[in-house]
Amino acid sequence: MPEGPIAFVTPRYGPDVVGGSEAVSREAAHGLAARGWEVEVLTTPARDHYTWAPAYPLGVSEHDGVVVRRFELVNEQGRYPGQPDRGQLEQRIADGLRLDEGQEQAWVNGLFRVPDLYHHLVRDRHRYRAVVFSPYLFWTTLVGVPAVGERAIVMPCLHDEGYARLDIVGRVLRGAGRAWYLAGPERDLAESLGCAPPAGDLTGAGVDVPESYPPSRLLAEHGIERPFLLYAGRREEGKGWPVLLDAFAEAVRRGADLDLVTMGVGPVVPPLGLEDRVHDLGFVSDEDAPSLFAAAAAYVQPSANESFSRTVMEAWLAGTPVLANGASAVVRWHCERSGAGIVWTGVEELTAAIELVAAAPEAVAAIAPAGREYVLEHYTWPTVLDHMERSLEAMCAG
């Protein structure tokens, strides 16, 4: 079996970085390190995925047995020479239009680049027994994977979206040695798009199981007295935040006596007249978040772009039912397997689902316990790390 450390390559790393794939990479890295694997994290100094501004010092540090190497990030936001700006390229991708080679290069290189990380991978590729890249759509993965070839494991966090259909994505992912998929539909999608590496394992992602759910002090601090819906994550169009706001506003207009509480990053912008019903708690610590999940009448997952949906798992662990966007094959898959989530499609059904939570909270809450059992069976870290270790051993043996 090859010797040497496992490296995790991710564009952002840190306990205060908001992002599902980043959290999975960080916890997998620390989990494997705690099991005796030698683990490094190769990343940038950025914390914020809007500005990519440096927030951590460059260089090498160690955190709980994991060596963290941060390489300078070259911020390229602006015009790429001879090409439309990135916003126009993003729109073409969102519209399902094909990019030519020059446009794909402009898209890959036009946000940020990390040349020193690339050359570290080239220089040290034989030192690592495996290099895990995540998520799929950033420079760190699209440029880094070819540098290590068969030693690359991609944890793509793939969504059914325009980016996944770019030529460079298919070419790069197929060139990795192995994939770690977080859910069955993600693997199906990779295979249907022709971007699956030659081997792949359904590892899932782990969720920490809180020991208890004490009453949340944050509710009193923010004057939240009504039963509430919760959304945790990035407040972005791509995550379905505007759909949730529209549905919530309509449900309130129809008489639903609920508030909407959100934690995460991105602009909230409550609908006119509902400023006192929409509560932005911003970044909430790992200590405080479980109590919010437990206190919610329901957790809403409005995103169609999910490759795992960790927050759905956290809600189920807390005994809270989930209202899930059925446009996400992954979340639908979890709801159907567990029986613990109500699947809606479109803003009208989400509006009705919110009305249902307000009108029949006990009936909705009664489906949640099956969700906790589902998470405990499939998605605790010990189970997920077992899958990852088996995959690493198979890769190194092969």
Next chain:
Amino acid sequence: MRWLIVGPYAPERGAGARWTTLAAVERIDAGDDVTVVSPRPSAAHRHQPLLGRRALLDLVREVGPDTALWARVEPGLLLTREPSRAQAIVERALLGLALRRAARSVLDVGDPGMFPGGRAGALVLGPVDELVVHSEEHRALLVASGAAPEKVVLRPEPDEAQPAAPAPAAAAEAETPARPVPPADFGDLPAGTDRERLEAAIRARVRAVEVSRDQPA
């Protein structure tokens, strides 16, 4: 040894980027100190315009007794695509000067037509230490132009065939006008109702709202 490597670079595709990237990897593997300069943003250490006299003067300044030069040359990269006679001589003289100043020099030649026989070609083919070509035809052309056969190294192109990408899918959006609707009535939904029945209740509610909108006020 320190190497200055010049050319299109990863993640770009095409022969130029592939050979430049490979040159960097091989020298890094040999333990050399490598700096890569590419004409466009890439994984290179820096990017800058790489065409014409100014770019060639930069090369002349940057190489020296402790710095070797590896450069990809093709029409439009370092050397102007269709130069005037004077321009061709000036550019090749500057490139030749950079090659002479470098501790060691390698040119990866994308098109031997850039170095026809005669004075202009000799300005480059004379001082360079190694010429890399990728076909027998190119090797023969360079030798016919006056390159010393022992300087010309053949590295064949690999097969670059790539499977076609799937066709992109179109996206769709739903519209929801806001109008007065009847109060929600979910009937009797006791605890223990399974998720399918809850979802059916939601769909029934949506239908009820739609029916109310279709009725005249």
